[in-house]
Amino acid sequence: MRFNSLKSLGIFSSLGFLLVAGILSADAGDLGMKSLPPQQSVQISQNNLGPVSGQWRIAIEVTAHTNPEVSTQPNYWLLTSLEQNGIELSGQILDASQSACTDAEISGTVEGNQVNWIMHYTGSCCRGGMMKFEGVMVSPTTIEGTLVPVGSSPPNCTLWSANVVASYGNYYYK
Known part of the structure; x- marks a missing residue:
């Protein structure tokens, strides 16, 4: 059996892509992390x-x-x-x-x-x-x-x- 390097590279690249895409699509709760609270904007004026x-x-x-x-x-x-x-x-x-x-x-x-x-x-x-x-x-x-x-x-x-x-x-x- 011959090892086809291009075909193997394609399979591993596809698997790597799916793994990265899954991590990026998961929210913080899926990874066991707390999400950040919403941030309020602060305006700075001369008086501040x-x-x-x-x-x-x-x-x-x-x-x-x-x-x-x-x-x-x-x-x-x-x-x-x-x-x-x-x-x-x-x-x-x-x-x-x-x-x-x-x-x-x-x-x-x-x-x-x-x-x-x-x-x-x-x-x-x-x-x-x-x-x-x-x-x-x-x-x-x-x-x-x-x-x-x-x-x-x-x-x-x-x-x-x-x-x-x-x-x-x-x-x-x-």
Whole structure:
């Protein structure tokens, strides 16, 4: 009996094809595997990404003071840590130049490119004082706006109105 290699190859190829086709047509249950649950699609928007989260150095160009005894209008900077969760914004002041108060909590909102917050001073410096920031995110690393006092200043506290430019980055602080 002669071995016909072409005929044998055809039979083995056909059997291999049937085996592979059977495996591919079986669902996960036939193979003893659990099928995956249906996946829900997730849409990512600017509010999901939290573009304001991180450290921001806020350059403050003072335009007016709440205390008439202050004769100069120096410029300050504040280093903040902000966290965005949806449209909600929270944070704190990490460091500041000159004699600016650092004991403050920040709360606000981010809606589209509008960034707004209130700084509530909580420490011995300006306790009870509040400053309101209203700004626009002009790029992923820059927010521009104004900072103004809210209500009356506590005794022995000088708050200011200012033009503000906030820059995103990884900053060193004490």
